[in-house]
Amino acid sequence: MTSTRKSNAGTPRPRRRTTTGRTRRSVVASAEPQRPDRRKDILLSAEALFAERGYAAVSVRDIAARAGVPVALVGYYFGRKQELFDTVFEHRRAYIAERIERIRAVDCSPTNHNAVEELVRAWAEPVIRLRASDSGEAFSLLVARTAWDPGPEATGIIERFYDPLALAFVDAMAEALPGCPRARILWGYEYALGSLLMYVADKRVERLSGGELASADPALCDDFVRFVGAGFRAFCSA
Amino acid sequence: MTSTRKSNAGTPRPRRRTTTGRTRRSVVASAEPQRPDRRKDILLSAEALFAERGYAAVSVRDIAARAGVPVALVGYYFGRKQELFDTVFEHRRAYIAERIERIRAVDCSPTNHNAVEELVRAWAEPVIRLRASDSGEAFSLLVARTAWDPGPEATGIIERFYDPLALAFVDAMAEALPGCPRARILWGYEYALGSLLMYVADKRVERLSGGELASADPALCDDFVRFVGAGFRAFCSA
DNA sequence: TGGCCTATTGTACGATCGTACAAAAAAGCA
DNA sequence: TGCTTTTTTGTACGATCGTACAATAGGCCA
Numbered sequence: 408m409t410s411t412r413k414s415n416a417g418t419p420r421p422r423r424r425t426t427t428g429r430t431r432r433s434v435v436a437s438a439e440p441q442r443p444d445r446r447k448d449i450l451l452s453a454e455a456l457f458a459e460r461g462y463a464a465v466s467v468r469d470i471a472a473r474a475g476v477p478v479a480l481v482g483y484y485f486g487r488k489q490e491l492f493d494t495v496f497e498h499r500r501a502y503i504a505e506r507i508e509r510i511r512a513v514d515c516s517p518t519n520h521n522a523v524e525e526l527v528r529a530w531a532e533p534v535i536r537l538r539a540s541d542s543g544e545a546f547s548l549l550v551a552r553t554a555w556d557p558g559p560e561a562t563g564i565i566e567r568f569y570d571p572l573a574l575a576f577v578d579a580m581a582e583a584l585p586g587c588p589r590a591r592i593l594w595g596y597e598y599a600l601g602s603l604l605m606y607v608a609d610k611r612v613e614r615l616s617g618g619e620l621a622s623a624d625p626a627l628c629d630d631f632v633r634f635v636g637a638g639f640r641a642f643c644s645a
Numbered sequence: 646m647t648s649t650r651k652s653n654a655g656t657p658r659p660r661r662r663t664t665t666g667r668t669r670r671s672v673v674a675s676a677e678p679q680r681p682d683r684r685k686d687i688l689l690s691a692e693a694l695f696a697e698r699g700y701a702a703v704s705v706r707d708i709a710a711r712a713g714v715p716v717a718l719v720g721y722y723f724g725r726k727q728e729l730f731d732t733v734f735e736h737r738r739a740y741i742a743e744r745i746e747r748i749r750a751v752d753c754s755p756t757n758h759n760a761v762e763e764l765v766r767a768w769a770e771p772v773i774r775l776r777a778s779d780s781g782e783a784f785s786l787l788v789a790r791t792a793w794d795p796g797p798e799a800t801g802i803i804e805r806f807y808d809p810l811a812l813a814f815v816d817a818m819a820e821a822l823p824g825c826p827r828a829r830i831l832w833g834y835e836y837a838l839g840s841l842l843m844y845v846a847d848k849r850v851e852r853l854s855g856g857e858l859a860s861a862d863p864a865l866c867d868d869f870v871r872f873v874g875a876g877f878r879a880f881c882s883a
Numbered sequence: 884t885g886g887c888c889t890a891t892t893g894t895a896c897g898a899t900c901g902t903a904c905a906a907a908a909a910a911g912c913a
Numbered sequence: 914t915g916c917t918t919t920t921t922t923g924t925a926c927g928a929t930c931g932t933a934c935a936a937t938a939g940g941c942c943a
Contacts, residue, residue: 445920445921476921476922477921477922477923478922478923479921479922479923479924480920480921480922483920483921484920
């Protein structure tokens, strides 16, 4: 895997273009052959492959081959492999921001008796819908894969992009469950996250059910909210 | 990573010794230098490294180096890398059998009103205790790492060694929660498993709590059982 | 002592990895 | 048209990968 540990350290970073160069030929009548945006091709190819196999198990050559471009073009646009990985998450930054906003929008005052379930739904539903969409399926899988990945590239991503989300959830839940020790809520978040990642990334129910059940059915969102919500309530009323 | 996809296919398998050769010199007074059991060294080294980084991110040379042994000796005792991986799980087969037995020992008849929690405990407690022990910490981490690993070597292990455990749990829970659709129990198992793996393998609470909370504290087992048990009850009483 | 089997070692092969680099092609602009 | 800049390409380097193999060392019994 080469992972990242020692090889090729200290070499100069390559030049790269962060935007897609000059103005795209913006003729009004745009029914032309439409020169392909190969930078986007590479980005989507990387997203899909990282989601399938995880960071270390994907080679730059795999990414280039799937995008239908020569290897060197990957380095030209994105520099090193790790920078490409980071860029994939930068590119989906809006998805993360949306989840934080939805969490912050929940009324967690003592008057709201459904605050716990509303919070779990605000946190989980965007991911579950994303998983069921065409354009977001790969990224939602990638998030699970990255959360589970023990490598330094993956944990760095989680720390930078998802720790703020976790803390926003924990803060809100602490408000919704006053008197409950923060340590418990923190562990509750970990359990809930483990469940959500299984919901989104699991490929096992299909096998265990003998092919009867499908993976990541978005209709199960209500059930999921009930499961995790009940856990938090029981967890914090001891 | 080289993962496993195509390289070196069809090559003849090497000879190997499955047992540690001739009789260990069984002198009664065994205070001698004690010739080291290098096969066991390799096995434990592999277990620890696979648990830390996952199958693909560990090289045979890493394993040999940690065991203090030349590379070729790994192949001599265990053959290919994948066979070594399998052997690590074979070596811990008793741990898996113990969990199944504990699940089967739970009284799931309608007269037992604590069946759900007893079942969750029977299923989770052995892992949580193993995680806290010196001799089992690495393997309990390895199980989580393997359950999360999308590679074919890992999914093969889960299928062979852990699908029977999952089905035993689901069957027992179906008996404890009569009238609850099996599909829900199956998904509940996935959520519970996701939570347990987080409990056992998580390294994030320490960071999120600012260093106040420790990872995988076995004292939290009761809390875990309450969390997951409540989920199953709420999940199946809709 | 010599023969036999096991254990151990160093080394080498082919493949794949991430990355760099120079040269060619294409596009934009005067 | 020429000139500059961006995009594209083929290729090569050094490192690391899994694995094989011949040679050596060591224990045990006749």
